[in-house]
Amino acid sequence: MIKKEMILGIRSVVYNFKFALLFFTVNFLIAAILSIGVWADLNSNLSHSILSLKLASASDFSWYLQFRHLFATELDNLTYSLIVSIILYVMLQTFFTAGITAVFKEPKKNHIIDFFYGGVKYWTRFLKISLVAFFLVALAFILNDALGWLISWAFSSSDNALWDFVFRSLRYIILISLLITITLFADYAKVSSAVDEESNLPITIKNAAHFLHDNFLITITTFMIIALFGVIGAVVYNIIGNYITKSPWEYIIITFTLQQMLIIFRFGIKMLFVAVEVSLYKDLIADVVKVKTEEQPIITGET
């Protein structure tokens, strides 16, 4: 079943790839706005400096430290712009996720108008679910802190650093597992609210919880397989990226192209998550019509 869903999902993503470009464009534009200031700082620091020729071929730790110190105020102020941009970005991303969910829900209606219609229709519901997910993530981090204090207390009088490390690693694994579960839960809550046309948040959450309870193995396996695709993409990018030289500077165009390909690929993976989750949800909640058949004897004979 997973194989079938994956194939169907990949087909859907390829068929609707134009929406990945929409995700990418928004990401590109916001990142560009946030990068203009840094580019200006770099330009004022390096554009007429011979150091820029040296930095073109090799990195320099001293210059890096000096740059961070000289432009500390500008870089610190960027944090605020970054926070505002992230909030804006998350809201836009929610809108787009609502749009593609609508498209994947009814594959024949994949016009751009259907996408925006779905976006408008589901945005509020999805935003509420995102908020719930955000608070659950915050809770997961608080739990992680509490476990940290517990481990520190338990090992405060111990000289055994190895066991301390083992328990801290376990805590990290618990946190990652919780984050995956919350993401899975938020994803299926969104899918459930769209597919079931349910706008009531508690009912959506209940439906998603029931669904995940009944189908946890298949949903988590599918989730991990798609996540693995994303990891493979990042590994391939890093391997190729290591072979690209830093000089002459024109090679930055190749690096930049490769980076943007990775970003687009990741949006493809995000769409794949949605496509497979919608398809899986629809298939797994579909009513199974049990047909009882009986073999009828063939009546032959002479009258």
Added chain:
Amino acid sequence: MLPLFLLLSISFLSFKGMGREVLIPKINSSHKEKIAGKIHPIAKPLYNIKIDYNWNKQLLRCKVNVKADSSFIKESSLWFELPANGLKSPRTLFASANKLGKENFTGFQFDKISVNGKTPDARYSVLFKGFNADSTLLRINTPGNTGVPLNVSFEYSLLVPRGDFIFGVSEKNDFSVLRGFYPVLLSPNSKILNLPPNGVVDFPPADFSVTVKIPENIKVLNPEFSRSSSGVLSSKMKNRKETILFFSGKSEEIIKDSLSLKDFEVNIFCESSSENYIPRIKRAVLNASKFLEENIGLSLNGNIMIVDLPRSLRLNNFYSSGVAAFHINLFSPVWTKHPEADVIKGLIFRLSDGDFLTDFARSPWLFYGVGEYLTNEIFADSYGKLSQSFKLLSYLPIKGETMFAYNEIPIIYRLNSFEYEPWKELLPEYLSTENKTGFSDIDNVLFSRKDFDFVSTVKPALVLQTLKNFYGADSVNSILSGFFKLTCKMGIMNKAVFDSSVINSLGENGSSIWRALSNSSGNIDYAIAGLTKLYGGVYSLRLSRIGEIALPEKVSVYTDKDTLNFLWDGKSRIKEIVFSSNNKVIGAEIDPQNRNILDVNRADNSYLIEGNYSTAFAYAIHWFFWVQNALMMFGVFG
């Protein structure tokens, strides 16, 4: 008998009007007078310390006898430091900089103080405004004792606190470090700085005779100790700044190893979990010893204890008096610098122990700064570069850099790390220190711990590195070699001796640069303010000194065919040079070899007539990609 309450009650009478105090005037003669010969033979105090250590109660009952000559008397008084009293109350100078819990409090409970058999007038002296409860300085009036050998006796009890600060016992009560547990006679030229945690003072070298009565199942790690037939442990130590004792009651054996060099013995004590670091520790000793011998002309002698502190004992790493005690991390690849740098630092600090006086309180850079420079040099020579790294799960070093982390969890990070020379570790603190004061006279420095680190370690080590860049490694090695040798010859380790060695090695010119770097306060920042073509082949080059400190700088002008070099004295704020060239001038650069690492902005040291925008663009692209990824990561909520 002088009960403690009496001491305390008297102490409040004596603090008024006393700010930062210099007990004895500075040794103020010029260095030229000093190199003529040894200042004076050192009258070393002799400590006879008898400890009855009740391990179960963690209680020390001590009898300490100090024999010294009357040269230690200043204004009819003897001065003792009581380091453990920094932990006496929440209102001490030490407590002002450290959060003490009830398990950390302790203090000397005196039963008896006598000088030459008589009970003297003794009182605590409060030097630091606002810290009236501080009782770390004891002043004993000794009228009529001038010219008479002194015999000062103390009897007291002292609780061994939990080992979070200065000294103490591990949380499991199975390992203890005793340090600062006896009254320390202050040097005749002592100066005390108002610097938390507990001031900075200087101790004269001394000889120690120590006996310890302790249950047989508790082991003393110090190799100098031997157990007599009556079960009492005893030892004699010479020429030490202080005596530091290590005791273990662990059921698990502490791994002991040793290494013998020609005149030097290294004793290593490790937790069993750190056993695999012993070969690395030994290699670090051999590397340091080889470097010091080949480059500085010094051979180590005496002995050193290298102790891996248990993690349930939360003392900071310390290097003093033949002891290098530090925490060895569970995972510590060589590119993190540890434990190699700890071992090297311990060996270098060992060079400051000897039959000579020191001027630690006035010139802490002679220990910390010189130690940091040599540690970095030895590390770079033996192991190469460091890698930028961050810690995952408190233990695992990962090459890279975190830009945003939440409680050990790197949220935004990069796994490409810079590789850099060890001295560059000091640059962030150097750059971030606003008040870049000189370090030659720290009286003028308004102290905080950060200021102290800057003048004692960061700037001196970077200045030595700059001298190395200007004059070569051999010249700086020659300065250091001369410094250590002159110290032994003169009987004192102070700035004047170092200055003499600088003059001997670099001459008057080099010495003037040394003085500019060590004495002056302010930034060093040179810039090219402009390079323009006036007419024909005539160009105008404007050099600018933005920082306060002036140094001679080499300037290069690049044309499409050759390079023109000249030396600028670097004194004027703006210097315009008009020159002509038949070739096309491309750019100009101050300090092209980047010898002056103290310049706070290297990018403006050079100027290209035609701008080059590609590098800024390339770096901006990397930032852009990072932002794209950050947005995607947080976009997971959408």
